[in-house]
Amino acid sequence: MTRYTRSQILMTPSDHILELINLWYARLLALVKLGQYEMAQAELDQLGDLHGPQYRYENYAPDSFAVQGVQSIEQPQGDGIRRGCMVPFEMLVLRARLQGYLGDTYEAIDQLYDLIMRSKKFEAICQVNDDLLGIKQWQDIAGQLHLMVLNYLVELKDYPAATKHARDLSKKYPLDVNFQSGLGRLYLQLGDLVRAEEVFKEVETMVKSHRSEAEQAHFRLQLTMNQALLAVTQGQWLSAKAAFEEVLAQEPENLAATNNLAVCELYAGQLNEAIPRVEKLMFAYPTSAGTSEPLVFNMATLYELRTEGSFRKKQQVMVEVSKWAGDQFNVAMFKI
Structure with a gap:
Protein backbone atom coordinates (compact mmCIF):
# COMPACT_ATOMS: atom_id res chain seq x y z
CA MET A 1 0.00 0.00 0.00
CA ARG A 6 3.49 6.77 -3.44
CA SER A 7 3.26 5.96 -7.16
CA GLN A 8 -0.30 7.32 -7.32
CA ILE A 9 0.78 10.56 -5.64
CA LEU A 10 3.54 11.02 -8.21
CA MET A 11 1.13 10.39 -11.10
CA THR A 12 -1.71 12.61 -9.84
CA PRO A 13 -1.83 16.17 -11.26
CA SER A 14 -0.96 18.81 -8.69
CA ASP A 15 -4.27 20.60 -9.18
CA HIS A 16 -6.22 17.51 -8.02
CA ILE A 17 -5.75 18.67 -4.46
CA LEU A 18 -8.49 16.65 -2.75
CA GLU A 19 -7.43 13.43 -4.46
CA LEU A 20 -3.83 14.05 -3.39
CA ILE A 21 -4.88 14.67 0.20
CA ASN A 22 -6.77 11.37 0.31
CA LEU A 23 -3.79 9.55 -1.18
CA TRP A 24 -1.49 11.10 1.41
CA TYR A 25 -3.89 10.05 4.15
CA ALA A 26 -3.90 6.46 2.88
CA ARG A 27 -0.10 6.45 2.70
CA LEU A 28 0.33 7.91 6.19
CA LEU A 29 -2.14 5.39 7.60
CA ALA A 30 -0.23 2.53 5.96
CA LEU A 31 3.07 3.80 7.35
CA VAL A 32 1.61 4.00 10.85
CA LYS A 33 0.18 0.48 10.54
CA LEU A 34 3.68 -0.71 9.61
CA GLY A 35 5.18 1.07 12.61
CA GLN A 36 7.12 3.51 10.41
CA TYR A 37 6.33 6.40 12.72
CA GLU A 38 9.38 8.57 12.01
CA MET A 39 8.87 8.27 8.25
CA ALA A 40 5.17 9.07 8.64
CA GLN A 41 6.01 12.18 10.67
CA ALA A 42 8.65 13.28 8.14
CA GLU A 43 6.16 12.99 5.27
CA LEU A 44 3.47 14.70 7.33
CA ASP A 45 5.86 17.60 7.93
CA GLN A 46 6.26 17.97 4.16
CA LEU A 47 2.54 18.71 3.88
CA GLY A 48 2.93 21.80 6.06
CA ASP A 49 0.15 23.32 8.14
CA LEU A 50 -2.95 21.18 7.56
CA HIS A 51 -5.07 24.18 8.52
CA GLY A 52 -3.19 26.48 6.14
CA PRO A 53 -4.76 28.42 3.22
CA GLN A 54 -3.65 25.81 0.69
CA TYR A 55 -6.08 23.37 2.30
CA ARG A 56 -9.08 25.72 2.46
CA TYR A 57 -12.09 25.15 0.22
CA GLU A 58 -12.76 28.87 -0.24
CA ASN A 59 -9.37 29.36 -1.91
CA TYR A 60 -10.43 27.20 -4.86
CA ALA A 61 -13.15 27.44 -7.47
CA PRO A 62 -16.69 26.76 -6.15
CA ASP A 63 -18.18 23.29 -6.66
CA SER A 64 -14.74 21.82 -7.33
CA PHE A 65 -14.88 19.25 -4.58
CA ALA A 66 -17.17 16.44 -3.48
CA VAL A 67 -17.48 15.70 0.21
CA GLN A 68 -15.93 12.31 0.95
CA GLY A 69 -16.25 10.76 4.39
CA VAL A 70 -16.11 12.88 7.53
CA GLN A 71 -14.61 16.21 6.53
CA SER A 72 -13.79 19.06 8.90
CA ILE A 73 -15.73 21.52 6.77
CA GLU A 74 -18.06 24.35 7.57
CA GLN A 75 -21.47 24.68 5.98
CA PRO A 76 -21.85 26.75 2.79
CA GLN A 77 -22.47 30.44 3.38
CA GLY A 78 -25.15 32.55 1.70
CA ASP A 79 -22.99 32.98 -1.38
CA GLY A 80 -22.93 29.22 -1.92
CA ILE A 81 -19.16 28.94 -1.43
CA ARG A 82 -17.99 26.06 0.70
CA ARG A 83 -15.66 27.13 3.45
CA GLY A 84 -13.37 25.34 5.84
CA CYS A 85 -10.54 22.83 5.85
CA MET A 86 -10.63 20.14 3.17
CA VAL A 87 -8.33 17.79 5.12
CA PRO A 88 -10.31 14.74 6.34
CA PHE A 89 -10.95 14.87 10.06
CA GLU A 90 -9.60 11.31 10.32
CA MET A 91 -6.25 12.58 9.02
CA LEU A 92 -6.11 15.19 11.77
CA VAL A 93 -6.84 12.46 14.33
CA LEU A 94 -4.08 10.31 12.82
CA ARG A 95 -1.66 13.22 13.15
CA ALA A 96 -2.52 13.55 16.84
CA ARG A 97 -2.19 9.83 17.52
CA LEU A 98 1.13 9.75 15.68
CA GLN A 99 2.57 12.03 18.36
CA GLY A 100 1.63 9.39 20.93
CA TYR A 101 3.32 6.66 18.91
CA LEU A 102 6.45 8.81 18.79
CA GLY A 103 6.40 9.16 22.57
CA ASP A 104 5.22 12.77 22.79
CA THR A 105 2.08 11.98 24.74
CA TYR A 106 1.47 15.52 25.94
CA GLU A 107 1.51 16.84 22.37
CA ALA A 108 -0.93 14.09 21.40
CA ILE A 109 -3.28 15.17 24.20
CA ASP A 110 -3.01 18.84 23.17
CA GLN A 111 -3.89 18.03 19.56
CA LEU A 112 -6.79 15.82 20.64
CA TYR A 113 -8.23 18.63 22.77
CA ASP A 114 -7.96 20.94 19.76
CA LEU A 115 -9.92 18.41 17.70
CA ILE A 116 -12.52 18.10 20.46
CA MET A 117 -13.07 21.86 20.29
CA ARG A 118 -13.38 21.67 16.51
CA SER A 119 -15.88 18.83 16.71
CA LYS A 120 -17.97 20.91 19.12
CA LYS A 121 -17.86 23.78 16.62
CA PHE A 122 -19.12 21.54 13.82
CA GLU A 123 -21.81 20.13 16.12
CA ALA A 124 -22.99 23.69 16.77
CA ILE A 125 -23.16 24.33 13.02
CA CYS A 126 -25.27 21.20 12.61
CA GLN A 127 -27.59 22.39 15.38
CA VAL A 128 -28.14 25.70 13.59
CA ASN A 129 -29.07 23.76 10.45
CA ASP A 130 -31.25 21.23 12.32
CA ASP A 131 -29.00 18.43 11.08
CA LEU A 132 -29.82 15.73 13.64
CA LEU A 133 -27.62 13.12 11.96
CA GLY A 134 -24.69 15.52 11.89
CA ILE A 135 -25.20 16.41 15.55
CA LYS A 136 -25.09 12.73 16.55
CA GLN A 137 -22.06 12.13 14.33
CA TRP A 138 -19.99 14.93 15.85
CA GLN A 139 -21.07 14.02 19.38
CA ASP A 140 -19.85 10.45 18.79
CA ILE A 141 -16.58 11.75 17.35
CA ALA A 142 -16.02 14.00 20.38
CA GLY A 143 -16.72 11.05 22.66
CA GLN A 144 -14.11 8.89 20.90
CA LEU A 145 -11.56 11.69 21.15
CA HIS A 146 -12.24 12.00 24.89
CA LEU A 147 -11.60 8.27 25.26
CA MET A 148 -8.25 8.66 23.49
CA VAL A 149 -7.31 11.41 25.94
CA LEU A 150 -8.31 9.16 28.83
CA ASN A 151 -6.14 6.33 27.51
CA TYR A 152 -3.15 8.67 27.24
CA LEU A 153 -3.65 9.89 30.81
CA VAL A 154 -3.64 6.27 32.00
CA GLU A 155 -0.53 5.63 29.91
CA LEU A 156 1.15 8.57 31.67
CA LYS A 157 0.06 7.04 35.00
CA ASP A 158 -1.62 10.33 35.82
CA TYR A 159 -4.41 8.48 37.60
CA PRO A 160 -5.90 11.50 39.44
CA ALA A 161 -6.35 13.35 36.13
CA ALA A 162 -7.57 10.17 34.43
CA THR A 163 -10.13 9.54 37.18
CA LYS A 164 -11.39 13.13 37.05
CA HIS A 165 -11.62 12.98 33.27
CA ALA A 166 -13.49 9.68 33.40
CA ARG A 167 -15.94 11.02 36.01
CA ASP A 168 -16.58 14.13 33.92
CA LEU A 169 -17.26 11.95 30.89
CA SER A 170 -19.59 9.69 32.85
CA LYS A 171 -21.64 12.77 33.81
CA LYS A 172 -21.61 14.06 30.23
CA TYR A 173 -22.61 10.66 28.85
CA PRO A 174 -24.62 9.15 31.73
CA LEU A 175 -26.28 6.50 29.58
CA ASP A 176 -23.24 5.59 27.51
CA VAL A 177 -22.30 2.00 28.28
CA ASN A 178 -18.81 2.37 26.80
CA PHE A 179 -17.89 5.34 28.98
CA GLN A 180 -19.31 3.81 32.14
CA SER A 181 -17.54 0.52 31.49
CA GLY A 182 -14.32 2.41 30.84
CA LEU A 183 -14.68 4.16 34.19
CA GLY A 184 -15.16 0.82 35.95
CA ARG A 185 -12.08 -0.64 34.27
CA LEU A 186 -10.08 2.42 35.27
CA TYR A 187 -11.03 1.77 38.89
CA LEU A 188 -9.74 -1.79 38.43
CA GLN A 189 -6.38 -0.42 37.32
CA LEU A 190 -6.32 1.84 40.37
CA GLY A 191 -7.05 -1.13 42.63
CA ASP A 192 -10.39 0.25 43.81
CA LEU A 193 -12.30 -3.00 43.40
CA VAL A 194 -15.29 -1.90 45.48
CA ARG A 195 -15.96 1.15 43.33
CA ALA A 196 -15.31 -0.82 40.14
CA GLU A 197 -17.88 -3.41 41.12
CA GLU A 198 -20.40 -0.68 41.92
CA VAL A 199 -19.90 0.94 38.51
CA PHE A 200 -20.25 -2.40 36.70
CA LYS A 201 -23.51 -3.06 38.54
CA GLU A 202 -24.74 0.39 37.51
CA VAL A 203 -23.86 -0.42 33.90
CA GLU A 204 -25.85 -3.68 34.06
CA THR A 205 -28.85 -1.83 35.48
CA MET A 206 -28.50 0.83 32.81
CA VAL A 207 -28.51 -1.73 30.00
CA LYS A 208 -31.51 -3.59 31.39
CA SER A 209 -33.52 -0.45 32.14
CA HIS A 210 -32.81 1.80 29.18
CA ARG A 211 -32.08 -0.54 26.29
CA SER A 212 -34.18 -2.58 23.93
CA GLU A 213 -33.74 -6.35 23.73
CA ALA A 214 -31.59 -5.94 20.63
CA GLU A 215 -29.36 -3.40 22.38
CA GLN A 216 -29.13 -5.61 25.47
CA ALA A 217 -27.91 -8.44 23.27
CA HIS A 218 -25.39 -6.06 21.68
CA PHE A 219 -23.91 -5.08 25.06
CA ARG A 220 -24.09 -8.54 26.63
CA LEU A 221 -20.50 -9.40 25.71
CA GLN A 222 -19.25 -6.12 27.14
CA LEU A 223 -21.03 -6.81 30.42
CA THR A 224 -19.54 -10.30 30.48
CA MET A 225 -16.08 -8.84 29.82
CA ASN A 226 -16.54 -6.42 32.72
CA GLN A 227 -17.39 -9.26 35.10
CA ALA A 228 -14.50 -11.34 33.81
CA LEU A 229 -11.98 -8.56 34.44
CA LEU A 230 -13.42 -7.99 37.90
CA ALA A 231 -13.07 -11.71 38.66
CA VAL A 232 -9.41 -11.59 37.57
CA THR A 233 -8.60 -8.78 39.99
CA GLN A 234 -10.35 -10.75 42.75
CA GLY A 235 -8.31 -13.87 41.97
CA GLN A 236 -11.40 -15.87 40.96
CA TRP A 237 -9.60 -17.60 38.11
CA LEU A 238 -12.17 -20.25 37.26
CA SER A 239 -15.05 -17.75 37.19
CA ALA A 240 -12.98 -15.40 35.04
CA LYS A 241 -12.02 -18.28 32.74
CA ALA A 242 -15.66 -19.22 32.17
CA ALA A 243 -16.57 -15.60 31.40
CA PHE A 244 -13.71 -15.13 28.94
CA GLU A 245 -14.65 -18.39 27.21
CA GLU A 246 -18.20 -17.05 26.83
CA VAL A 247 -16.84 -13.92 25.16
CA LEU A 248 -14.59 -15.92 22.83
CA ALA A 249 -17.47 -18.17 21.82
CA GLN A 250 -19.01 -15.08 20.20
CA GLU A 251 -15.82 -13.21 19.28
CA PRO A 252 -13.02 -15.72 18.70
CA GLU A 253 -10.63 -12.96 17.55
CA ASN A 254 -10.98 -10.93 20.77
CA LEU A 255 -7.35 -10.32 21.78
CA ALA A 256 -8.06 -9.00 25.27
CA ALA A 257 -10.24 -11.98 26.14
CA THR A 258 -7.70 -14.49 24.81
CA ASN A 259 -4.80 -12.80 26.57
CA ASN A 260 -6.61 -12.65 29.90
CA LEU A 261 -7.91 -16.22 29.50
CA ALA A 262 -4.35 -17.43 29.03
CA VAL A 263 -3.39 -15.67 32.27
CA CYS A 264 -6.32 -17.35 34.06
CA GLU A 265 -5.29 -20.76 32.76
CA LEU A 266 -1.72 -20.07 33.85
CA TYR A 267 -2.77 -19.34 37.44
CA ALA A 268 -5.21 -22.24 37.37
CA GLY A 269 -2.37 -24.57 36.35
CA GLN A 270 -3.87 -25.31 32.92
CA LEU A 271 -0.89 -24.52 30.68
CA ASN A 272 -1.79 -27.34 28.28
CA GLU A 273 -4.89 -25.34 27.37
CA ALA A 274 -3.31 -21.87 27.37
CA ILE A 275 -0.48 -22.52 24.91
CA PRO A 276 -2.50 -23.98 21.99
CA ARG A 277 -5.20 -21.37 22.51
CA VAL A 278 -2.80 -18.44 22.09
CA GLU A 279 -0.97 -20.17 19.23
CA LYS A 280 -4.23 -20.71 17.37
CA LEU A 281 -5.21 -17.06 17.69
CA MET A 282 -1.79 -15.78 16.63
CA PHE A 283 -1.73 -17.86 13.47
CA LEU A 302 4.13 -19.74 28.50
CA TYR A 303 6.80 -21.44 26.40
CA GLU A 304 9.39 -20.84 29.11
CA LEU A 305 7.12 -22.31 31.78
CA ARG A 306 5.97 -25.39 29.96
CA THR A 307 7.67 -26.24 26.70
CA GLU A 308 10.97 -28.02 26.29
CA GLY A 309 13.06 -26.27 23.68
CA SER A 310 11.39 -22.95 24.48
CA PHE A 311 14.20 -21.01 22.80
CA ARG A 312 13.48 -22.66 19.46
CA LYS A 313 9.75 -22.07 19.91
CA LYS A 314 10.32 -18.39 20.60
CA GLN A 315 12.53 -18.12 17.53
CA GLN A 316 9.71 -19.57 15.42
CA VAL A 317 7.30 -17.00 16.84
CA MET A 318 9.78 -14.23 16.06
CA VAL A 319 10.00 -15.37 12.43
CA GLU A 320 6.20 -15.38 12.09
CA VAL A 321 5.77 -12.00 13.77
CA SER A 322 8.44 -10.44 11.54
CA LYS A 323 6.22 -11.15 8.51
CA TRP A 324 3.53 -8.80 9.78
CA ALA A 325 4.89 -6.50 12.47
CA GLY A 326 6.49 -3.15 11.72
CA ASP A 327 10.01 -2.07 12.60
CA GLN A 328 8.78 -0.53 15.85
CA PHE A 329 7.83 -3.89 17.36
CA ASN A 330 9.59 -4.32 20.70
CA VAL A 331 11.88 -7.35 20.25
CA ALA A 332 12.15 -7.71 24.04
CA MET A 333 8.67 -9.27 23.88
CA PHE A 334 10.23 -12.47 22.49
CA LYS A 335 12.35 -12.87 25.67
CA ILE A 336 15.30 -14.19 23.68
Whole structure:
Protein backbone atom coordinates (compact mmCIF):
# COMPACT_ATOMS: atom_id res chain seq x y z
CA MET A 1 0.00 0.00 0.00
CA THR A 2 2.82 2.43 0.82
CA ARG A 3 4.45 1.83 -2.58
CA TYR A 4 1.12 2.00 -4.41
CA THR A 5 0.05 5.28 -2.81
CA ARG A 6 3.49 6.77 -3.44
CA SER A 7 3.26 5.96 -7.16
CA GLN A 8 -0.30 7.32 -7.32
CA ILE A 9 0.78 10.56 -5.64
CA LEU A 10 3.54 11.02 -8.21
CA MET A 11 1.13 10.39 -11.10
CA THR A 12 -1.71 12.61 -9.84
CA PRO A 13 -1.83 16.17 -11.26
CA SER A 14 -0.96 18.81 -8.69
CA ASP A 15 -4.27 20.60 -9.18
CA HIS A 16 -6.22 17.51 -8.02
CA ILE A 17 -5.75 18.67 -4.46
CA LEU A 18 -8.49 16.65 -2.75
CA GLU A 19 -7.43 13.43 -4.46
CA LEU A 20 -3.83 14.05 -3.39
CA ILE A 21 -4.88 14.67 0.20
CA ASN A 22 -6.77 11.37 0.31
CA LEU A 23 -3.79 9.55 -1.18
CA TRP A 24 -1.49 11.10 1.41
CA TYR A 25 -3.89 10.05 4.15
CA ALA A 26 -3.90 6.46 2.88
CA ARG A 27 -0.10 6.45 2.70
CA LEU A 28 0.33 7.91 6.19
CA LEU A 29 -2.14 5.39 7.60
CA ALA A 30 -0.23 2.53 5.96
CA LEU A 31 3.07 3.80 7.35
CA VAL A 32 1.61 4.00 10.85
CA LYS A 33 0.18 0.48 10.54
CA LEU A 34 3.68 -0.71 9.61
CA GLY A 35 5.18 1.07 12.61
CA GLN A 36 7.12 3.51 10.41
CA TYR A 37 6.33 6.40 12.72
CA GLU A 38 9.38 8.57 12.01
CA MET A 39 8.87 8.27 8.25
CA ALA A 40 5.17 9.07 8.64
CA GLN A 41 6.01 12.18 10.67
CA ALA A 42 8.65 13.28 8.14
CA GLU A 43 6.16 12.99 5.27
CA LEU A 44 3.47 14.70 7.33
CA ASP A 45 5.86 17.60 7.93
CA GLN A 46 6.26 17.97 4.16
CA LEU A 47 2.54 18.71 3.88
CA GLY A 48 2.93 21.80 6.06
CA ASP A 49 0.15 23.32 8.14
CA LEU A 50 -2.95 21.18 7.56
CA HIS A 51 -5.07 24.18 8.52
CA GLY A 52 -3.19 26.48 6.14
CA PRO A 53 -4.76 28.42 3.22
CA GLN A 54 -3.65 25.81 0.69
CA TYR A 55 -6.08 23.37 2.30
CA ARG A 56 -9.08 25.72 2.46
CA TYR A 57 -12.09 25.15 0.22
CA GLU A 58 -12.76 28.87 -0.24
CA ASN A 59 -9.37 29.36 -1.91
CA TYR A 60 -10.43 27.20 -4.86
CA ALA A 61 -13.15 27.44 -7.47
CA PRO A 62 -16.69 26.76 -6.15
CA ASP A 63 -18.18 23.29 -6.66
CA SER A 64 -14.74 21.82 -7.33
CA PHE A 65 -14.88 19.25 -4.58
CA ALA A 66 -17.17 16.44 -3.48
CA VAL A 67 -17.48 15.70 0.21
CA GLN A 68 -15.93 12.31 0.95
CA GLY A 69 -16.25 10.76 4.39
CA VAL A 70 -16.11 12.88 7.53
CA GLN A 71 -14.61 16.21 6.53
CA SER A 72 -13.79 19.06 8.90
CA ILE A 73 -15.73 21.52 6.77
CA GLU A 74 -18.06 24.35 7.57
CA GLN A 75 -21.47 24.68 5.98
CA PRO A 76 -21.85 26.75 2.79
CA GLN A 77 -22.47 30.44 3.38
CA GLY A 78 -25.15 32.55 1.70
CA ASP A 79 -22.99 32.98 -1.38
CA GLY A 80 -22.93 29.22 -1.92
CA ILE A 81 -19.16 28.94 -1.43
CA ARG A 82 -17.99 26.06 0.70
CA ARG A 83 -15.66 27.13 3.45
CA GLY A 84 -13.37 25.34 5.84
CA CYS A 85 -10.54 22.83 5.85
CA MET A 86 -10.63 20.14 3.17
CA VAL A 87 -8.33 17.79 5.12
CA PRO A 88 -10.31 14.74 6.34
CA PHE A 89 -10.95 14.87 10.06
CA GLU A 90 -9.60 11.31 10.32
CA MET A 91 -6.25 12.58 9.02
CA LEU A 92 -6.11 15.19 11.77
CA VAL A 93 -6.84 12.46 14.33
CA LEU A 94 -4.08 10.31 12.82
CA ARG A 95 -1.66 13.22 13.15
CA ALA A 96 -2.52 13.55 16.84
CA ARG A 97 -2.19 9.83 17.52
CA LEU A 98 1.13 9.75 15.68
CA GLN A 99 2.57 12.03 18.36
CA GLY A 100 1.63 9.39 20.93
CA TYR A 101 3.32 6.66 18.91
CA LEU A 102 6.45 8.81 18.79
CA GLY A 103 6.40 9.16 22.57
CA ASP A 104 5.22 12.77 22.79
CA THR A 105 2.08 11.98 24.74
CA TYR A 106 1.47 15.52 25.94
CA GLU A 107 1.51 16.84 22.37
CA ALA A 108 -0.93 14.09 21.40
CA ILE A 109 -3.28 15.17 24.20
CA ASP A 110 -3.01 18.84 23.17
CA GLN A 111 -3.89 18.03 19.56
CA LEU A 112 -6.79 15.82 20.64
CA TYR A 113 -8.23 18.63 22.77
CA ASP A 114 -7.96 20.94 19.76
CA LEU A 115 -9.92 18.41 17.70
CA ILE A 116 -12.52 18.10 20.46
CA MET A 117 -13.07 21.86 20.29
CA ARG A 118 -13.38 21.67 16.51
CA SER A 119 -15.88 18.83 16.71
CA LYS A 120 -17.97 20.91 19.12
CA LYS A 121 -17.86 23.78 16.62
CA PHE A 122 -19.12 21.54 13.82
CA GLU A 123 -21.81 20.13 16.12
CA ALA A 124 -22.99 23.69 16.77
CA ILE A 125 -23.16 24.33 13.02
CA CYS A 126 -25.27 21.20 12.61
CA GLN A 127 -27.59 22.39 15.38
CA VAL A 128 -28.14 25.70 13.59
CA ASN A 129 -29.07 23.76 10.45
CA ASP A 130 -31.25 21.23 12.32
CA ASP A 131 -29.00 18.43 11.08
CA LEU A 132 -29.82 15.73 13.64
CA LEU A 133 -27.62 13.12 11.96
CA GLY A 134 -24.69 15.52 11.89
CA ILE A 135 -25.20 16.41 15.55
CA LYS A 136 -25.09 12.73 16.55
CA GLN A 137 -22.06 12.13 14.33
CA TRP A 138 -19.99 14.93 15.85
CA GLN A 139 -21.07 14.02 19.38
CA ASP A 140 -19.85 10.45 18.79
CA ILE A 141 -16.58 11.75 17.35
CA ALA A 142 -16.02 14.00 20.38
CA GLY A 143 -16.72 11.05 22.66
CA GLN A 144 -14.11 8.89 20.90
CA LEU A 145 -11.56 11.69 21.15
CA HIS A 146 -12.24 12.00 24.89
CA LEU A 147 -11.60 8.27 25.26
CA MET A 148 -8.25 8.66 23.49
CA VAL A 149 -7.31 11.41 25.94
CA LEU A 150 -8.31 9.16 28.83
CA ASN A 151 -6.14 6.33 27.51
CA TYR A 152 -3.15 8.67 27.24
CA LEU A 153 -3.65 9.89 30.81
CA VAL A 154 -3.64 6.27 32.00
CA GLU A 155 -0.53 5.63 29.91
CA LEU A 156 1.15 8.57 31.67
CA LYS A 157 0.06 7.04 35.00
CA ASP A 158 -1.62 10.33 35.82
CA TYR A 159 -4.41 8.48 37.60
CA PRO A 160 -5.90 11.50 39.44
CA ALA A 161 -6.35 13.35 36.13
CA ALA A 162 -7.57 10.17 34.43
CA THR A 163 -10.13 9.54 37.18
CA LYS A 164 -11.39 13.13 37.05
CA HIS A 165 -11.62 12.98 33.27
CA ALA A 166 -13.49 9.68 33.40
CA ARG A 167 -15.94 11.02 36.01
CA ASP A 168 -16.58 14.13 33.92
CA LEU A 169 -17.26 11.95 30.89
CA SER A 170 -19.59 9.69 32.85
CA LYS A 171 -21.64 12.77 33.81
CA LYS A 172 -21.61 14.06 30.23
CA TYR A 173 -22.61 10.66 28.85
CA PRO A 174 -24.62 9.15 31.73
CA LEU A 175 -26.28 6.50 29.58
CA ASP A 176 -23.24 5.59 27.51
CA VAL A 177 -22.30 2.00 28.28
CA ASN A 178 -18.81 2.37 26.80
CA PHE A 179 -17.89 5.34 28.98
CA GLN A 180 -19.31 3.81 32.14
CA SER A 181 -17.54 0.52 31.49
CA GLY A 182 -14.32 2.41 30.84
CA LEU A 183 -14.68 4.16 34.19
CA GLY A 184 -15.16 0.82 35.95
CA ARG A 185 -12.08 -0.64 34.27
CA LEU A 186 -10.08 2.42 35.27
CA TYR A 187 -11.03 1.77 38.89
CA LEU A 188 -9.74 -1.79 38.43
CA GLN A 189 -6.38 -0.42 37.32
CA LEU A 190 -6.32 1.84 40.37
CA GLY A 191 -7.05 -1.13 42.63
CA ASP A 192 -10.39 0.25 43.81
CA LEU A 193 -12.30 -3.00 43.40
CA VAL A 194 -15.29 -1.90 45.48
CA ARG A 195 -15.96 1.15 43.33
CA ALA A 196 -15.31 -0.82 40.14
CA GLU A 197 -17.88 -3.41 41.12
CA GLU A 198 -20.40 -0.68 41.92
CA VAL A 199 -19.90 0.94 38.51
CA PHE A 200 -20.25 -2.40 36.70
CA LYS A 201 -23.51 -3.06 38.54
CA GLU A 202 -24.74 0.39 37.51
CA VAL A 203 -23.86 -0.42 33.90
CA GLU A 204 -25.85 -3.68 34.06
CA THR A 205 -28.85 -1.83 35.48
CA MET A 206 -28.50 0.83 32.81
CA VAL A 207 -28.51 -1.73 30.00
CA LYS A 208 -31.51 -3.59 31.39
CA SER A 209 -33.52 -0.45 32.14
CA HIS A 210 -32.81 1.80 29.18
CA ARG A 211 -32.08 -0.54 26.29
CA SER A 212 -34.18 -2.58 23.93
CA GLU A 213 -33.74 -6.35 23.73
CA ALA A 214 -31.59 -5.94 20.63
CA GLU A 215 -29.36 -3.40 22.38
CA GLN A 216 -29.13 -5.61 25.47
CA ALA A 217 -27.91 -8.44 23.27
CA HIS A 218 -25.39 -6.06 21.68
CA PHE A 219 -23.91 -5.08 25.06
CA ARG A 220 -24.09 -8.54 26.63
CA LEU A 221 -20.50 -9.40 25.71
CA GLN A 222 -19.25 -6.12 27.14
CA LEU A 223 -21.03 -6.81 30.42
CA THR A 224 -19.54 -10.30 30.48
CA MET A 225 -16.08 -8.84 29.82
CA ASN A 226 -16.54 -6.42 32.72
CA GLN A 227 -17.39 -9.26 35.10
CA ALA A 228 -14.50 -11.34 33.81
CA LEU A 229 -11.98 -8.56 34.44
CA LEU A 230 -13.42 -7.99 37.90
CA ALA A 231 -13.07 -11.71 38.66
CA VAL A 232 -9.41 -11.59 37.57
CA THR A 233 -8.60 -8.78 39.99
CA GLN A 234 -10.35 -10.75 42.75
CA GLY A 235 -8.31 -13.87 41.97
CA GLN A 236 -11.40 -15.87 40.96
CA TRP A 237 -9.60 -17.60 38.11
CA LEU A 238 -12.17 -20.25 37.26
CA SER A 239 -15.05 -17.75 37.19
CA ALA A 240 -12.98 -15.40 35.04
CA LYS A 241 -12.02 -18.28 32.74
CA ALA A 242 -15.66 -19.22 32.17
CA ALA A 243 -16.57 -15.60 31.40
CA PHE A 244 -13.71 -15.13 28.94
CA GLU A 245 -14.65 -18.39 27.21
CA GLU A 246 -18.20 -17.05 26.83
CA VAL A 247 -16.84 -13.92 25.16
CA LEU A 248 -14.59 -15.92 22.83
CA ALA A 249 -17.47 -18.17 21.82
CA GLN A 250 -19.01 -15.08 20.20
CA GLU A 251 -15.82 -13.21 19.28
CA PRO A 252 -13.02 -15.72 18.70
CA GLU A 253 -10.63 -12.96 17.55
CA ASN A 254 -10.98 -10.93 20.77
CA LEU A 255 -7.35 -10.32 21.78
CA ALA A 256 -8.06 -9.00 25.27
CA ALA A 257 -10.24 -11.98 26.14
CA THR A 258 -7.70 -14.49 24.81
CA ASN A 259 -4.80 -12.80 26.57
CA ASN A 260 -6.61 -12.65 29.90
CA LEU A 261 -7.91 -16.22 29.50
CA ALA A 262 -4.35 -17.43 29.03
CA VAL A 263 -3.39 -15.67 32.27
CA CYS A 264 -6.32 -17.35 34.06
CA GLU A 265 -5.29 -20.76 32.76
CA LEU A 266 -1.72 -20.07 33.85
CA TYR A 267 -2.77 -19.34 37.44
CA ALA A 268 -5.21 -22.24 37.37
CA GLY A 269 -2.37 -24.57 36.35
CA GLN A 270 -3.87 -25.31 32.92
CA LEU A 271 -0.89 -24.52 30.68
CA ASN A 272 -1.79 -27.34 28.28
CA GLU A 273 -4.89 -25.34 27.37
CA ALA A 274 -3.31 -21.87 27.37
CA ILE A 275 -0.48 -22.52 24.91
CA PRO A 276 -2.50 -23.98 21.99
CA ARG A 277 -5.20 -21.37 22.51
CA VAL A 278 -2.80 -18.44 22.09
CA GLU A 279 -0.97 -20.17 19.23
CA LYS A 280 -4.23 -20.71 17.37
CA LEU A 281 -5.21 -17.06 17.69
CA MET A 282 -1.79 -15.78 16.63
CA PHE A 283 -1.73 -17.86 13.47
CA ALA A 284 -5.41 -17.34 12.63
CA TYR A 285 -5.17 -13.53 12.90
CA PRO A 286 -1.49 -12.74 12.18
CA THR A 287 -1.97 -9.04 11.37
CA SER A 288 -3.66 -8.33 14.71
CA ALA A 289 -2.94 -11.06 17.23
CA GLY A 290 0.44 -11.87 15.71
CA THR A 291 1.59 -8.29 16.15
CA SER A 292 0.16 -7.71 19.65
CA GLU A 293 3.11 -7.15 21.96
CA PRO A 294 1.34 -8.26 25.18
CA LEU A 295 0.11 -11.44 23.50
CA VAL A 296 3.56 -12.26 22.10
CA PHE A 297 5.15 -11.62 25.50
CA ASN A 298 2.68 -13.94 27.23
CA MET A 299 3.23 -16.55 24.54
CA ALA A 300 6.99 -16.45 25.19
CA THR A 301 6.38 -16.70 28.94
CA LEU A 302 4.13 -19.74 28.50
CA TYR A 303 6.80 -21.44 26.40
CA GLU A 304 9.39 -20.84 29.11
CA LEU A 305 7.12 -22.31 31.78
CA ARG A 306 5.97 -25.39 29.96
CA THR A 307 7.67 -26.24 26.70
CA GLU A 308 10.97 -28.02 26.29
CA GLY A 309 13.06 -26.27 23.68
CA SER A 310 11.39 -22.95 24.48
CA PHE A 311 14.20 -21.01 22.80
CA ARG A 312 13.48 -22.66 19.46
CA LYS A 313 9.75 -22.07 19.91
CA LYS A 314 10.32 -18.39 20.60
CA GLN A 315 12.53 -18.12 17.53
CA GLN A 316 9.71 -19.57 15.42
CA VAL A 317 7.30 -17.00 16.84
CA MET A 318 9.78 -14.23 16.06
CA VAL A 319 10.00 -15.37 12.43
CA GLU A 320 6.20 -15.38 12.09
CA VAL A 321 5.77 -12.00 13.77
CA SER A 322 8.44 -10.44 11.54
CA LYS A 323 6.22 -11.15 8.51
CA TRP A 324 3.53 -8.80 9.78
CA ALA A 325 4.89 -6.50 12.47
CA GLY A 326 6.49 -3.15 11.72
CA ASP A 327 10.01 -2.07 12.60
CA GLN A 328 8.78 -0.53 15.85
CA PHE A 329 7.83 -3.89 17.36
CA ASN A 330 9.59 -4.32 20.70
CA VAL A 331 11.88 -7.35 20.25
CA ALA A 332 12.15 -7.71 24.04
CA MET A 333 8.67 -9.27 23.88
CA PHE A 334 10.23 -12.47 22.49
CA LYS A 335 12.35 -12.87 25.67
CA ILE A 336 15.30 -14.19 23.68
